Amino acid sequence: MTTQSHLLKNSQTEISLPLLQQLDSQDPLAAKRDAFVLPENTVYLDGNSLGAMPKLAAERAQQVLTQQWSQDLIKSWNRHHWIDLPVTVGEKISHLVGAASGQLICCDSTSVNLFKVLSSAMLMQPGRKQVLSQAGNFPTDLYMVQGLASLLGEQRCQLKLVDESENDELLEQSLSEEVAVLLLTQVDFRSGRLLNMQRLTELAHAKGILVIWDLAHSAGALAIELDACNVDFAVGCGYKYLNGGPGAPAFVYVAARHQSAVSQPLSGWMGHSSPFSFDKNYQKAPGISQFLTGTPAILSMSVLDAALDVFADVDMAQLRQKSLQLSSYFHQLLLQHPGLNELTLLTPVEPAERGSQLAYQHPNAYALCQALIEHGVVADFRAPDILRLGFAPLYLRFTDIWQAVTTLAKLVETGEYLKPQYAVKNKVT
Amino acid sequence: MTTQSHLLKNSQTEISLPLLQQLDSQDPLAAKRDAFVLPENTVYLDGNSLGAMPKLAAERAQQVLTQQWSQDLIKSWNRHHWIDLPVTVGEKISHLVGAASGQLICCDSTSVNLFKVLSSAMLMQPGRKQVLSQAGNFPTDLYMVQGLASLLGEQRCQLKLVDESENDELLEQSLSEEVAVLLLTQVDFRSGRLLNMQRLTELAHAKGILVIWDLAHSAGALAIELDACNVDFAVGCGYKYLNGGPGAPAFVYVAARHQSAVSQPLSGWMGHSSPFSFDKNYQKAPGISQFLTGTPAILSMSVLDAALDVFADVDMAQLRQKSLQLSSYFHQLLLQHPGLNELTLLTPVEPAERGSQLAYQHPNAYALCQALIEHGVVADFRAPDILRLGFAPLYLRFTDIWQAVTTLAKLVETGEYLKPQYAVKNKVT
Numbered sequence: 001m002t003t004q005s006h007l008l009k010n011s012q013t014e015i016s017l018p019l020l021q022q023l024d025s026q027d028p029l030a031a032k033r034d035a036f037v038l039p040e041n042t043v044y045l046d047g048n049s050l051g052a053m054p055k056l057a058a059e060r061a062q063q064v065l066t067q068q069w070s071q072d073l074i075k076s077w078n079r080h081h082w083i084d085l086p087v088t089v090g091e092k093i094s095h096l097v098g099a100a101s102g103q104l105i106c107c108d109s110t111s112v113n114l115f116k117v118l119s120s121a122m123l124m125q126p127g128r129k130q131v132l133s134q135a136g137n138f139p140t141d142l143y144m145v146q147g148l149a150s151l152l153g154e155q156r157c158q159l160k161l162v163d164e165s166e167n168d169e170l171l172e173q174s175l176s177e178e179v180a181v182l183l184l185t186q187v188d189f190r191s192g193r194l195l196n197m198q199r200l201t202e203l204a205h206a207k208g209i210l211v212i213w214d215l216a217h218s219a220g221a222l223a224i225e226l227d228a229c230n231v232d233f234a235v236g237c238g239y240k241y242l243n244g245g246p247g248a249p250a251f252v253y254v255a256a257r258h259q260s261a262v263s264q265p266l267s268g269w270m271g272h273s274s275p276f277s278f279d280k281n282y283q284k285a286p287g288i289s290q291f292l293t294g295t296p297a298i299l300s301m302s303v304l305d306a307a308l309d310v311f312a313d314v315d316m317a318q319l320r321q322k323s324l325q326l327s328s329y330f331h332q333l334l335l336q337h338p339g340l341n342e343l344t345l346l347t348p349v350e351p352a353e354r355g356s357q358l359a360y361q362h363p364n365a366y367a368l369c370q371a372l373i374e375h376g377v378v379a380d381f382r383a384p385d386i387l388r389l390g391f392a393p394l395y396l397r398f399t400d401i402w403q404a405v406t407t408l409a410k411l412v413e414t415g416e417y418l419k420p421q422y423a424v425k426n427k428v429t
Numbered sequence: 430m431t432t433q434s435h436l437l438k439n440s441q442t443e444i445s446l447p448l449l450q451q452l453d454s455q456d457p458l459a460a461k462r463d464a465f466v467l468p469e470n471t472v473y474l475d476g477n478s479l480g481a482m483p484k485l486a487a488e489r490a491q492q493v494l495t496q497q498w499s500q501d502l503i504k505s506w507n508r509h510h511w512i513d514l515p516v517t518v519g520e521k522i523s524h525l526v527g528a529a530s531g532q533l534i535c536c537d538s539t540s541v542n543l544f545k546v547l548s549s550a551m552l553m554q555p556g557r558k559q560v561l562s563q564a565g566n567f568p569t570d571l572y573m574v575q576g577l578a579s580l581l582g583e584q585r586c587q588l589k590l591v592d593e594s595e596n597d598e599l600l601e602q603s604l605s606e607e608v609a610v611l612l613l614t615q616v617d618f619r620s621g622r623l624l625n626m627q628r629l630t631e632l633a634h635a636k637g638i639l640v641i642w643d644l645a646h647s648a649g650a651l652a653i654e655l656d657a658c659n660v661d662f663a664v665g666c667g668y669k670y671l672n673g674g675p676g677a678p679a680f681v682y683v684a685a686r687h688q689s690a691v692s693q694p695l696s697g698w699m700g701h702s703s704p705f706s707f708d709k710n711y712q713k714a715p716g717i718s719q720f721l722t723g724t725p726a727i728l729s730m731s732v733l734d735a736a737l738d739v740f741a742d743v744d745m746a747q748l749r750q751k752s753l754q755l756s757s758y759f760h761q762l763l764l765q766h767p768g769l770n771e772l773t774l775l776t777p778v779e780p781a782e783r784g785s786q787l788a789y790q791h792p793n794a795y796a797l798c799q800a801l802i803e804h805g806v807v808a809d810f811r812a813p814d815i816l817r818l819g820f821a822p823l824y825l826r827f828t829d830i831w832q833a834v835t836t837l838a839k840l841v842e843t844g845e846y847l848k849p850q851y852a853v854k855n856k857v858t
Contacts, residue, residue: 037495037499037500038499039499039500039501039502046502046503049503050498050502050503052499052502053494053498053499057494058494058495058499061490061494061728064675065482065486065487065490066466066487068675069479069482069674069675070466070467070468070481070482070487071468072468073468073475073479073481073807074475074478074479074807074809075802075807076675077675077855077856077857078855078856078857082675082857083856083857084856108537108538108541108723109697109722109723109726110723111695111697111698111699111722111724112537112541112695112697112722112723115694115695123579123580135709136709137709138698138707139698139701139704139707139708139709139711140698140723142709142710142711143696143697143698143700143701143711144695144696144697146696146711147693147694147696147697147711148694150552150692151552151581151694152580161709190707239724245498245727245728246493246498246505246506246511246726246727246728247724247725247727247728247729247730248726248728249726250723263579264576265544265576265577265579266540266541266544266573266576267572267573267575267576267579268538268540268569268572268573268576269540269567269568269569269572272568275568276812276856276857276858277812278567278568278619278811278812279568280564280565280568280571280590281571281575282568282571282572293538293540293541294537294538294539294540294541294569294679295538295539295668295675295676296676297538297675297676297677297678297726297729298674298675298676299490299674299675299676299677299728299729299732300676300726300728300729301676303728378502378503378504380503382707383705383706383707426506426507427506427507427512427513427705428506428507428511428512
C-alpha cells in the first residue's frame, strides 16, 4: 500500500478554490451535470455505489408506467420493443467497454451473471479445476465460485486465492496450467486499485487459462477495451457508474469466438433459440442471447436504457481525465490540511493503477463517514476501517472537491465526528 | 381433454346481459377495479400473462424515483428500508399462498429461483438422479433441469417426462424411489388445468421424493396452501396475477424444516449471514434470506410491494369464486353462439381441476387472437393453435365477459378474423 509521501500528479500546485472554479469553467463535461436530478447542498461521492438519477431515466419510467404497462399492457412487448431491451441496452454498454456488437447483453444481477460465465468457462476446461482470484475480490465473486464448487464437488471446482499486494507478482506466479479460470475485478472495491487487463489476460492465455473480468467498479468510469484485450468473459453492474437506478439489471459479455462452443446452465426460456415455440427441449439461441434466463425486468431495464443515453456523446478519454483530476485534487487538498494526517491513502497514486475512487484508512472511519453524510458529503464506509470516496465525472464539479475536503477537515479538527450519534450502526453501511 | 358437451357449472341458466349486470352489482370485489389504471374500451383477458397496473404501484414508482433514489440516494437503503424489501414483499406473498412467516422471499426471476431450489433439492438427494415433470410443463421449468443436468452430468441429474393426460395416473405411476424431485406447475400454462397439490405432494413424499411447485399461474388467482400441503419448495411469478409490472421480481419458498440443511449454489453476497462484513468465505444466512443472490432490483420490487397492497383486504375464497364464475359464464355464453363451435375447450370443466383461465383450440387461433386484440378484447395465443383467456377477478367485470364473447362471435360470424392483416406474426405471440 502507498503512503502519504507519494503525492498524486500535479502535486506542486497549491489547490485553491479559484483554481477549482477555473477548472469547472473549462470542463467539457460540465453541462452533463444538468442531465441529473441531484439533492440540494450535497456533494455526492458515492456514485460508485449507487449512481445519481438521470432526468431521462425518470421520464422513461413515467412512460413505461403511464403509456406502456397501464395502457398497452401485453401489447407493449412488441409495440414498445420490450422484447428487444436486453440487446438494446447491451449494445449501448458495448460502446463503453470496447466490445463489438453481439457480445454483450443486459440481464439479471452481476452475481447471477457471474455464475453463468463461471460455469461456462469451467465446462470449457474439463482437465482443470482451479478458479484463481484475489482474496480481496468483491465477496460475491468469491461466493459464486464457492457455490459452484459446492455443486460440482472439489474434484471439479476449487477456489484458489492470492493475497492483494502493491504489484501483481504473486498473482502472476500463480498462473499455472492447473488454473482453469482467472477471475478478477478490474477495480478493487475497497482500495480502488486498477489492474492491468491487457497484461493479465495475455499472461493467463499463455497458460491456457480463460479470463473473467468483473467490471462493477470500472464500467462507465474509464475506457475499457474488452475486445482489444482479448478478454473471454466479463460481467458488470448497471447501478454504479452507469446510473441505472437501485438494483438495475447487470450485464454479461462473452467473446464472439466462444459463443458457439459455450453452454451455460441457467438455460431459461429467454435464452432459447425460439422462446415462443414453447418447445420442451432447450436449444440455445445462436448469439449472446443464450445468456438470457428468465423474463427481463422491463421497468428497471427501461430506466437503465434511458440512463445510458447520457453517455451517448461522452468521450471516454475525457471522462477518464476528469475522473483522475477529481481524485488527484481531492487528495492534494487533503494533504494541505495537516489535521487530516490520520487518514492513510490505500489507493495507488499512479493514474494507470487506480480507478475512479479513493480509499482512506482511519481508526474511526465509520463515525467519520456518518458525520460527513450528516454534513452533506456522501461517502461510504467499508469494514473494518475504510472511508471510500467515489468520483463520478458526469455530475461532480471540481468545486465539490473543495466543499468535501473542507467539511472533512472541519469535522476532524473540531472533533465533531466523535459525537456518539455517529457511532450508531446502520443495517447497510 | 374435455369436449364441449361437458358444460360448466350452472349451465342450465341462459346467460343474458341483465344477469351479468346483476352479478356486477352484487360483486363484493367490484370496487377493486378502481384500484387499477385500465385502458378505455378494452376487455383485458391477459392478466395471466401481464397483470394490469395498480394505481398504488405507479405512485410508489414515483416516490422511489423522485424522493428516494434522486434525493436520498444511497441513504435510501436504510431510510426507505430498501434492504428489507425482499423480506417485506416475501411476507406479503406468504399470506396469499398459505405460508407461515420466514419461508418466502422475493428475488430474481422464476427461472433463476427454480435453479436454486432444483440444485438444493438434488443436493439433498445424493442417491437419486431423476427429476420428474410433465412434458407440457412451462418450458423454462424443463430447461432449468436440462441446464442443471448439463452441469452435473447425466449420472447425477436426469429429466424424466410424462405426457399430460386428463388425469394424473401416468404421473402417479412414475413416482418411484428413483425419483429425487417432482417438479410441477400447479396450473398448466396452456390448458389451465389445476393439479391436486395436496395429493401429489403426499404421494411423492411417500416415496421419499422432494416436491417443487411452480405457482406462476396460480399465485394471486386462487387460495394456495403451501404449508398445509407440506410442500418442500415453491417458486412463482410477480407479474401475472400479482400485478407487479413487466418482468417484476419473482419469489421462492423453502419450507422451514429444510432451511438449516439446505445449500443453494447461487450463493451471492445478499444471501450471506452478514453481507456487509465482506468476509471472503460464504456463510449462508440462517433463514430464507440464504436464497438471495445479488443486489435486489429495488425499483421493480418496490412496485410489486405496492401492487400487493391491493390484496391486503381480499378474501381469497371470494376471489376464487369470482374467478370460477367469470370463466364459467364465459364458456356458457360461448356455447350459446352456435357460430363458435369450432372452438374446442381444452380446460377441464370441473372447478377443482382448473385455474383462472380457459384455453380453446381453433385451427386459426392466431388470427382470431389478433382480430380480438384489434377489436378491444385482449387475449393471447399459444403455439400451435391455442386461444388463451385469463380471468383476473380483481379488475374484470361480469359484463366484460358479455363484451368479449359478443366480439368473438361477431369476428367469427362475419369472417373478419380471416383478413390478411391478422395473420402477420409478431415477435412475441
